[in-house]
Amino acid sequence: MNKILIANRGEIALRIIRTAKEMGIQTVAIYSEVDRLAPHVCFADEAICIGPAPSSQSYLLGDKIIEEAKKLNVDGIHPGYGFLSENASFAEAVTKAKMTFIGPSADSINTMGNKLLAKKAVMDYNIPLVPGTEEALKNIEEAIRVSKEIGFPILIKAAAGGGGKGMRIVKEEKDLEEQVQMAIGEAKSAFGDGRVFIEKYLESPRHIEVQVLADNHGNTVHLFERECSIQRRHQKLIEEAPSVIVDEDLREELGKCAVQVAKACNYSGAGTVEFIMDTDKRFYFLEMNTRLQVEHPVTELITGIDLVREQIEVARNKKLGFKQEDLSINGHAIELRVCAEDPNNNFLPDIGKLKVYNRPHGPGIRVDDSMYPGMDIPIYYDPMLAKLIVYAENRNTAIDRMLRAIEEYNIQGVKTTLPFGTFALKHDAFISGNFDTHFIDKYFSSLDNNNIDEEESKIAALAALLFARESKNLDEVTEKNINTNSSWYKSRKQ
Numbered sequence: 001m002n003k004i005l006i007a008n009r010g011e012i013a014l015r016i017i018r019t020a021k022e023m024g025i026q027t028v029a030i031y032s033e034v035d036r037l038a039p040h041v042c043f044a045d046e047a048i049c050i051g052p053a054p055s056s057q058s059y060l061l062g063d064k065i066i067e068e069a070k071k072l073n074v075d076g077i078h079p080g081y082g083f084l085s086e087n088a089s090f091a092e093a094v095t096k097a098k099m100t101f102i103g104p105s106a107d108s109i110n111t112m113g114n115k116l117l118a119k120k121a122v123m124d125y126n127i128p129l130v131p132g133t134e135e136a137l138k139n140i141e142e143a144i145r146v147s148k149e150i151g152f153p154i155l156i157k158a159a160a161g162g163g164g165k166g167m168r169i170v171k172e173e174k175d176l177e178e179q180v181q182m183a184i185g186e187a188k189s190a191f192g193d194g195r196v197f198i199e200k201y202l203e204s205p206r207h208i209e210v211q212v213l214a215d216n217h218g219n220t221v222h223l224f225e226r227e228c229s230i231q232r233r234h235q236k237l238i239e240e241a242p243s244v245i246v247d248e249d250l251r252e253e254l255g256k257c258a259v260q261v262a263k264a265c266n267y268s269g270a271g272t273v274e275f276i277m278d279t280d281k282r283f284y285f286l287e288m289n290t291r292l293q294v295e296h297p298v299t300e301l302i303t304g305i306d307l308v309r310e311q312i313e314v315a316r317n318k319k320l321g322f323k324q325e326d327l328s329i330n331g332h333a334i335e336l337r338v339c340a341e342d343p344n345n346n347f348l349p350d351i352g353k354l355k356v357y358n359r360p361h362g363p364g365i366r367v368d369d370s371m372y373p374g375m376d377i378p379i380y381y382d383p384m385l386a387k388l389i390v391y392a393e394n395r396n397t398a399i400d401r402m403l404r405a406i407e408e409y410n411i412q413g414v415k416t417t418l419p420f421g422t423f424a425l426k427h428d429a430f431i432s433g434n435f436d437t438h439f440i441d442k443y444f445s446s447l448d449n450n451n452i453d454e455e456e457s458k459i460a461a462l463a464a465l466l467f468a469r470e471s472k473n474l475d476e477v478t479e480k481n482i483n484t485n486s487s488w489y490k491s492r493k494q
């Protein structure tokens with residue numbers, strides 16, 4: 001493989017291009033009209049405009065992407081995550097067009113892309129499953145019978161669901177029929193597939209997932225777990241590796257299970273097996289994500305393995321260069337998803353222009369982003385702007401490092417999840433490791449300390465600027481590089 005096209009945008013496109021360059025592979029970026037100045041476009045060796053801003057007219061146009069790739073003599077396509085990454089027909093079409101799809105086979109994607117098919121595929125291998133229905137619900141009588149058997153509360157899930165969407169918690173039998181009907185309607189419109197099923201709703205769960213890697217020669221290993229319990233709307237916000245509650249024995253058990261799940265669908269490449277864990281540390285298989293995961297950097301940092309490089313080598317048909325016993329955990333990594341969202345307003349997406357954008361630097365910091373100052377944040381795509389990842393020799397130092405990095409990270413123009421990161425990492429529940437997926441609901445209402453309104457903050461920033469110039473004669477200090485969230489700034493504001 002000498003030339004790959006990255007069928008994606010933003011930070012993940014840039015991240016893949018970086019490894020490809022290090023491997024001496026030529027890169028082709030694709031972009032929509034609004035992304036024409038995006039960093040992934042500038043950094044790739046070649047770039048092609050694929051259509052207007054809406055992803056249905058650009059990043060999701062599999063046939064067009066393949067056609068353009070052929071014209072440019074591309075021999076491999078990396079789908080990143082989201083968009084076409086879990087689209088089995090796209091994977092198949094890439095292979096038919098005599099190019100390599102950098103990911104698993106269309107069959108593996110098909111099986112694991114449907115939560116019910118995935119459960120069926122692993123059933124013979126002694127993998128623990130959350131109690132519930134094994135098939136799509138046939139009628140309301142069945143829903144009532146199963147819910148009574150496993151006990152309320154229950155969760156209705158869409159078989160084709162993803163991204164935390166299409167789930168409904170039902171606490172009492174009287175609400176069941178209405179909720180099932182609503183779930184079916186939602187599943188049809190969101191995923192084009194109205195099949196839903198029931199799972200026991202675990203009241204205080206943790207989301208623990210395991211990274212796996214498999215080659216085409218029968219070798220499958222796991223790269224340990226990631227803790228992803230800090231979530232909003234069933235979507236992850238903070239991830240870390242390793243998990244504070246997983247000891248060596250549990251790690252081995254989880255790892256073996258994950259490898260078995262991968263083998264059950266003849267997996268090839270990098271994938272993630274997701275589990276949900278109850279308060280007694282019993283874990284249950286949720287689903288498998290057949291692609292590179294947003295939070296893959298935390299695993300890279302604790303194992304020293306570049307997962308994109310491994311994906312490309314596996315797609316080249318190479319054998320894995322290591323065995324399970326060669327892998328070990330070194331240190332601790334934490335990732336905060338920096339999303340253009342307002343933590344004070346239920347984490348609803350925010351839009352705007354990046355008036356100021358200054359990344360944190362220094363020891364143990366990795367920022368996977370794709371932004372520049374002055375950039376307009378497009379409204380068409382996922383609100384995740386960047387991933388702030390820290391690495392240190394142990395968890396406590398990693399927490400301190402993340403807090404320092406957040407303070408140094410200066411984003412003005414859109415609201416972001418950065419201040420929530422500070423809240424979470426200073427919270428006793430997070431520090432002690434005693435938290436579950438309800439962390440936000442339980443402990444977080446709003447960021448009172450950060451509720452400075454814009455006009456007030458502007459005046460205060462100017463006052464701070466004057467103060468800095470007068471007291472330190474720092475002519476180079478400009479309004480731009482004053483971080484209104486910093487403790488320096490706040491101490492002067494009081």
Ligand code: ADP
Binds near residue numbers: 276287
């Ligand atoms: P999706 O594919 O939409 O991401 P998942 O099945 O991976 O859906 O679940 C996403 C999140 O929803 C989990 O991380 C967890 O917070 C919550 N969840 C899923 N299943 C259950 C369950 N049975 N009980 C409690 N929470 C659950």
